[in-house]
Amino acid sequence: MSLREALDVRAAEPAEAILRRATVLDPAAGIDGVHDVVIRDGRIAELAPPGEGRAEGAEVIEAEGLHAFPGFFDPHVHLRTPGQEHKEDIETGTRAAAAGGYCGVLAMANASPPVSDPADVAALRERARASASVPVGFFATVTRGMEGRELTEMLALREAGAVGFSDDGLPIASARVMRRALQYQRLCGGTIALHEEDPELSGEGVMHEGPVSAALGLAGIPSVSESTMIARDAALAAYEEARIHVQHLSAAESVEVVAAARAAGVRISAEASPHHLCLTDEAVRDLDARRHKMNPPLRSERDRQALLAGLRDGTIECIATDHAPHAAEEKEVPFEQAAMGVTGLETAFAALHTYLVLPGVIDLALLVERLSGGAEPFGLPRPSLAPGSEANVALCDLGAEWTVGEQGYESRSSNSWCDGRTLTGRVLVTVAGGQFAYRLRSFSLGVAA
Amino acid sequence: MKDLLSVEQLSREEMEAILDRAESFAEIARRDIKKVPTLRGRTVVTLFYESSTRTSSSFELAAKRLSADLVSVKAAGSSVDKGESLKDTVATLSAYDPAAIVIRHPHAGAAQMVAGWTDAAVVNAGDGKHEHPSQALLDAYTLRRRLGSLDGVRIWIVGDVLHSRVARSNLIAFRRLGAEVTVCGPPTLIPRGIEELGCEVTHTLERLGEAEVVYALRMQRERMSESFVPSLREYAAAYQIDTRRLLPRQLLMHPGPVNRGVEIAAEAIDSPQSLIAEQVAAGLVVRMAILYELLAGGERPAPASEGGAAGATAMGRTA
Numbered sequence: 001m002s003l004r005e006a007l008d009v010r011a012a013e014p015a016e017a018i019l020r021r022a023t024v025l026d027p028a029a030g031i032d033g034v035h036d037v038v039i040r041d042g043r044i045a046e047l048a049p050p051g052e053g054r055a056e057g058a059e060v061i062e063a064e065g066l067h068a069f070p071g072f073f074d075p076h077v078h079l080r081t082p083g084q085e086h087k088e089d090i091e092t093g094t095r096a097a098a099a100g101g102y103c104g105v106l107a108m109a110n111a112s113p114p115v116s117d118p119a120d121v122a123a124l125r126e127r128a129r130a131s132a133s134v135p136v137g138f139f140a141t142v143t144r145g146m147e148g149r150e151l152t153e154m155l156a157l158r159e160a161g162a163v164g165f166s167d168d169g170l171p172i173a174s175a176r177v178m179r180r181a182l183q184y185q186r187l188c189g190g191t192i193a194l195h196e197e198d199p200e201l202s203g204e205g206v207m208h209e210g211p212v213s214a215a216l217g218l219a220g221i222p223s224v225s226e227s228t229m230i231a232r233d234a235a236l237a238a239y240e241e242a243r244i245h246v247q248h249l250s251a252a253e254s255v256e257v258v259a260a261a262r263a264a265g266v267r268i269s270a271e272a273s274p275h276h277l278c279l280t281d282e283a284v285r286d287l288d289a290r291r292h293k294m295n296p297p298l299r300s301e302r303d304r305q306a307l308l309a310g311l312r313d314g315t316i317e318c319i320a321t322d323h324a325p326h327a328a329e330e331k332e333v334p335f336e337q338a339a340m341g342v343t344g345l346e347t348a349f350a351a352l353h354t355y356l357v358l359p360g361v362i363d364l365a366l367l368v369e370r371l372s373g374g375a376e377p378f379g380l381p382r383p384s385l386a387p388g389s390e391a392n393v394a395l396c397d398l399g400a401e402w403t404v405g406e407q408g409y410e411s412r413s414s415n416s417w418c419d420g421r422t423l424t425g426r427v428l429v430t431v432a433g434g435q436f437a438y439r440l441r442s443f444s445l446g447v448a449a
Numbered sequence: 450m451k452d453l454l455s456v457e458q459l460s461r462e463e464m465e466a467i468l469d470r471a472e473s474f475a476e477i478a479r480r481d482i483k484k485v486p487t488l489r490g491r492t493v494v495t496l497f498y499e500s501s502t503r504t505s506s507s508f509e510l511a512a513k514r515l516s517a518d519l520v521s522v523k524a525a526g527s528s529v530d531k532g533e534s535l536k537d538t539v540a541t542l543s544a545y546d547p548a549a550i551v552i553r554h555p556h557a558g559a560a561q562m563v564a565g566w567t568d569a570a571v572v573n574a575g576d577g578k579h580e581h582p583s584q585a586l587l588d589a590y591t592l593r594r595r596l597g598s599l600d601g602v603r604i605w606i607v608g609d610v611l612h613s614r615v616a617r618s619n620l621i622a623f624r625r626l627g628a629e630v631t632v633c634g635p636p637t638l639i640p641r642g643i644e645e646l647g648c649e650v651t652h653t654l655e656r657l658g659e660a661e662v663v664y665a666l667r668m669q670r671e672r673m674s675e676s677f678v679p680s681l682r683e684y685a686a687a688y689q690i691d692t693r694r695l696l697p698r699q700l701l702m703h704p705g706p707v708n709r710g711v712e713i714a715a716e717a718i719d720s721p722q723s724l725i726a727e728q729v730a731a732g733l734v735v736r737m738a739i740l741y742e743l744l745a746g747g748e749r750p751a752p753a754s755e756g757g758a759a760g761a762t763a764m765g766r767t768a
Contacts, residue, residue, distance in 0.1 A: 216579055332536055
C-alpha cells in the first residue's frame with residue numbers, strides 16, 4: 001500500500017528524476033550517505049553511487065550539499081473545509097504542506113459543519129482528488145456534530161474512507177461516550193485521535209496557568225486539564241483494548257501518563273507540535289494572539305523539556321503541526337477574544353532545525369524520523385527512501401536562511417507562530433505520493449533539465 | 450515614553466517623575482483657577498468599554514484641567530454596539546488626530562493593540578484583569594505623600610487577587626518603589642505563580658500586624674456562584690478588614706467602589722486611618738501628570754509656573 005493508494009491526491013505524472021549526489025538520511029530505513037536518488041515511475045528505483053545514477057528521460061536535480069529526507073507526514077492539520085474556506089481549503093492547505101516537505105497530511109473533522117456524515121467524507125475525498133497537492137486523508141468526528149453525545153455512523157464513515165476518528169478542537173467530555181466509541185472501534189477499526197482536555201478544569205482559560213498567566217491576569221489552563229483526561233482515556237483504552245492516539249501533548253504530566261500507559265501495554269501513541277517543542281509561555285508576554293495563542297497553550301520550560309525527553313525516548317513518536325489557519329480579523333482582537341491556533345506546515349522542519357537541531361538539543365536523524373512518524377499510528381505506510389518504496393521525498397538545504405512570511409504564505413492564512421522569524425533550513429523540492437508536489441521558485445530556476 | 454500601557458514598562462525613575470509631576474499639579478489644584486493651558490488645541494479621547502465612575506471622570510477632568518478638547522466614547526450606545534471591531538473604532542477616532550486615547554477594555558492587552566494602530570499616545574485605563582497603571586500610580590502617590598517614601602514599607606494586598614488588575618499593577622509598582630509586598634486571600638483567589646512577581650503569599654490574616662499598609666481589594670458577589678468562596682459570610686469572617694484587625698498605626702486603602710461590610714467593615718472605612726478619600730483626590734492630579742508626561746513630557750518647565758513659562762516664551766518670540 002502506498003500513500004497515493006491509501007489517501008487522495010490530484011493526479012499528476014509519476015515523478016521521473018535523479019537527485020544527484022544528495023545526502024540521503026532516512027533513519028528508519030537505516031540509510032545515511034551520499035547517493036544518487038533515482039526515482040522512476042514514482043518510486044525509489046535505486047540509491048546509486050554518487051554520479052552513477054541513470055534514468056532515461058529523467059530530470060536531473062543537482063543535489064550536492066543538499067539533504068534528501070523521507071517526506072514528512074502530518075497526522076494533524078486543519079484544512080477548514082467545508083465551511084471555513086476563508087481560512088484555508090484543501091488546495092491552499094496541501095500546497096502549504098508541500099512547501100513544508102510533507103508528503104501526506106490528515107485533515108481534522110472540525111469544519112462547519114463537522115464531518116460526521118459518510119457523504120461528507122466522500123465529497124471531501126472527491127475534492128482532494130481535484131485539488132490536493134499531496135495525499136490527504138480525512139478524519140470523521142467521533143460524535144455527531146462534535147456534540148459529545150451520540151456516536152457517528154463510524155462503520156459507514158470508515159467504508160466511505162474516513163482515515164480515523166477525532167473530535168479534535170473539543171474533548172469528549174463524557175467518559176460514557178468515550179467508552180462506547182472505544183468499544184465500537186472493534187467493529188469499525190480506525191485509530192481514535194484525542195484532543196485531551198477537561199473542559200471543567202480549562203474553564204475560561206486562554207493560556208498556560210503559571211507565573212506568566214498570573215502576571216498577565218489571563219485565566220489559566222492548568223496542565224492537569226490535559227493529563228487527567230489522558231489518564232482517563234488510557235484507562236478506558238486499556239479496559240476496552242482499544243487503539244488511541246493522543247494529539248498535541250503539551251504538559252510534562254501528560255508525557256508521564258502516556259509513558260506509563262504504554263509501559264502497561266495500552267495501545268497508545270502520541271504527537272507533539274513544533275510550537276510546543278520550541279516555545280514556552282514566556283512567549284505569551286507579548287500578548288500576540290496571532291502567533292502565540294493556541295490550544296493546548298504554550299507551557300512552561302519544564303513541560304517543554306519533558307516533551308523533548310518524550311520525543312527522544314519514543315513516548316512521542318511523531319511531530320504534528322496542528323496547522324490551524326485563522327483569518328486576520330479572528331486574530332486582530334485582544335488575546336482573550338482571539339481564535340486559538342497557529343499555522344505550522346510551511347515552517348515545521350525549518351523551525352525545528354533552527355531551534356532544536358542547530359543548538360544540539362536533538363539530532364537531525366531524530367527530527368527526520370519523528371517528522372515522518374505520523375503515518376504509522378493510523379495504519380498508513382511510513383514514508384521511506386528505501387528502494388522499492390513509493391517516492392516521498394523532502395529535499396532540503398540545511399544552510400538556507402529565510403524570513404518567514406516575507407514572501408507571503410502558501411496557506412491562505414498568516415497566523416504562523418514563526419511569522420517574522422529568520423530560520424535556517426529550507427525545503428526546496430517535495431515529492432509526495434510519487435509525484436512532484438513542490439519546488440521552491442528560486443531553486444527550480446537552477447535545475448539542469 | 451509614547452504610551453502608558455502598564456506599570457511593568459515603567460522604571461522607578463519614570464514612576465517617580467510622574468509622581469513628582471503630580472505633586473506640582475496638586476499645588477495648582479489648590480488655586481482658584483485650576484486650569485493650565487498645556488494641552489490647549491489638542492484632543493484627548495476617552496474610550497470606555499467597561500463602566501467606570503472614578504477612572505473615567507478623573508481622566509476627563511484631568512484632560513479639561515490641562516485645557517484639552519475632550520471626546521468621551523462609551524461602548525454602550527456607540528458603534529461598538531453595532532459590532533464594530535476595536536481596530537475599526539480606533540481607526541475612526543484616530544481620524545480626529547487625537548493627542549491621546551485613554552482606553553478601558555474588558556480584555557488584557559487591548560491598550561497595547563490600540564497603541565499599534567494609532568499615532569496617538571495610548572493610556573491604559575484598565576485592560577481586563579491585566580493592568581491598571583494609573584490606579585497603581587495614584588496609590589503610590591497617596592502613600593508617598595503620607596509616608597515620604599515607599600522604601601521598606603510593608604504592604605499587604607488582601608482579597609481577590611486573581612480577578613484584580615489593581616492587585617497586579619500595585620504589586621509591581623509598590624515593589625519597584627521599594628516596598629515589601631504580601632498578598633493574602635483564599636487559595637482559590639490567589640493566582641498560581643504570583644510569587645514570581647516578587648511578593649510573599651499567605652492565606653490568613655494572622656500576621657497582618659506586620660503590615661504598615663493594608664490594601665483591601667473589592668470582593669465581587671458573583672465569586673460565590675463560581676465556587677471561589679463558599680459564602681460572603683465565610684469570606685468576611687476570614688478576610689474582612691475591621692477595626693479589630695486593623696491596628697491604629699496601620700493605613701487602609703481600597704481602589705473603590707467598596708462593598709461595605711464585605712471586604713472592609715464600615716467603621717474601618719470611616720476611620721482616620723483610611724486613605725480612601727485621598728486616593729480619589731490623588732486620581733485627578735496623577736492622571737493630569739500622566740497626560741502631561743506623555744503629551745508634553747519633553748517640555749521641562751514645572752507646570753505650576755506653566756503660565757509664566759509660556760508667557761516668557763511668547764515674549765521671547767516677540768522680542
